[in-house]
Amino acid sequence: MSKSLLVTGGAGFIASNFIHYIMQRYPDYKIINIDKLTYAGSDANVQEIAASDNYQFIKGDIADGQLINWIFNEYDVDGVIHFAAESHVDRSINDAKAFIESNVLGTNVLLQAARDAWEKKGELAIRRFHQISTDEVYGSLDLETDEKFHEQTPYDPRNPYSASKAGADMLVKSFGQTYGMNVVTSSSSNNYGPQQHSEKLIPTIISNALQGKPIPLYGDGKNVRDWLYVEDHCRAIDLIFHEGKKLEKYNVGGNNERTNIELSMMICDILDHLKPEHYSHKELITYIGDRKGHDRRYAVDDSKIRNTLGWKPSTTLNDGLNKTVEWYIDQWEKAIL
Numbered sequence: 001m002s003k004s005l006l007v008t009g010g011a012g013f014i015a016s017n018f019i020h021y022i023m024q025r026y027p028d029y030k031i032i033n034i035d036k037l038t039y040a041g042s043d044a045n046v047q048e049i050a051a052s053d054n055y056q057f058i059k060g061d062i063a064d065g066q067l068i069n070w071i072f073n074e075y076d077v078d079g080v081i082h083f084a085a086e087s088h089v090d091r092s093i094n095d096a097k098a099f100i101e102s103n104v105l106g107t108n109v110l111l112q113a114a115r116d117a118w119e120k121k122g123e124l125a126i127r128r129f130h131q132i133s134t135d136e137v138y139g140s141l142d143l144e145t146d147e148k149f150h151e152q153t154p155y156d157p158r159n160p161y162s163a164s165k166a167g168a169d170m171l172v173k174s175f176g177q178t179y180g181m182n183v184v185t186s187s188s189s190n191n192y193g194p195q196q197h198s199e200k201l202i203p204t205i206i207s208n209a210l211q212g213k214p215i216p217l218y219g220d221g222k223n224v225r226d227w228l229y230v231e232d233h234c235r236a237i238d239l240i241f242h243e244g245k246k247l248e249k250y251n252v253g254g255n256n257e258r259t260n261i262e263l264s265m266m267i268c269d270i271l272d273h274l275k276p277e278h279y280s281h282k283e284l285i286t287y288i289g290d291r292k293g294h295d296r297r298y299a300v301d302d303s304k305i306r307n308t309l310g311w312k313p314s315t316t317l318n319d320g321l322n323k324t325v326e327w328y329i330d331q332w333e334k335a336i337l
């Protein structure tokens with residue numbers, strides 16, 4: 001059945017991959033993409049589909065209530081998949097204001113506009129609002145334990161970014177509980193893949209290595225993240241949006257826990273093979289002072305989505321990193337030509 005979906009933040013990393021994925025999988029769907037085009041968003045990420053009949057781009061702020069209400073009046077939005085956010089922890093540590101405005105206030109504006117529009121149609125309990133969240137809302141795990149975050153783990157955000165995402169998640173849940181809105185939330189581990197902004201860890205490793213610059217790792221380099229290939233995340237979002245249970249939460253993980261050193265070594269091995277130099281790229285790895293309040297380890301238990309919706313990641317870390325490195329090499333070569 002054809003649907004009109006409002007995707008927020010669709011010029012960013014994950015949502016632009018998601019829009020490509022969803023338009024290919026559901027050619028009948030209409031996608032409305034609202035993005036403020038902050039430093040993190042790029043037209044280039046959605047250039048390929050920009051002229052498609054079933055795609056509409058709107059440059060704007062999700063915290064702009066007038067604009068968001070206009071969108072709900074103009075389009076018969078069947079569902080919202082809400083990605084738009086300020087997303088870089090380091091920036092939130094420097095100044096949290098934009099994180100509160102976009103992540104908390106912006107989410108509230110979207111929820112309210114969706115509620116108003118869907119209530120008028122008598123479809124508040126049917127049309128779906130899907131909140132894209134992060135495993136960072138759960139806090140930090142010890143390196144020594146086998147424990148992972150599960151859906152019932154209490155929220156314990158430890159930096160302004162994760163606090164703002166936790167606040168947004170709570171608002172989403174409250175609209176479900178209070179007004180009976182059909183909300184669902186998914187929390188994923190660290191994503192990687194094409195089209196991620198250059199300030200994030202994997203693009204930084206690749207681009208510095210390609211330029212022969214030092215590869216900076218925070219602290220002792222032993223912080224652990226669980227890496228999820230972005231296309232596997234897109235498949236999970238598709239399933240959760242269409243089949244996930246109202247008011248529920250789903251963790252999505254990559255089952256690829258690695259320390260930052262291990263991850264950098266893997267990327268350097270790939271670069272040594274694809275772009276050999278007279279030295280190994282590993283020699284470029286350097287340690288810098290630690291991030292304030294740096295969470296030690298994140299890892300999610302995603303057995304719920306595996307057991308109830310039949311999802312599992314299909315890209316191994318090695319394959320995903322190879323595809324990612326190849327994509328960045330291609331971009332880099334185009335840029336220097």
Ligand code: NAD
Binds near residue numbers: 012035037083
């Ligand atoms: P990103 O920074 O690459 O993209 C965010 C997009 O949102 C950008 O295009 C930006 O222009 C847009 N945006 C920001 N504020 C806006 C506003 N006020 N109005 C409209 N658009 C706005 O982020 P990402 O890494 O793709 O993350 C997307 C979502 O997924 C975020 O909600 C993030 O919390 C969540 N998430 C990310 C990861 C990850 O590893 N990247 C992991 C788990 C969850």
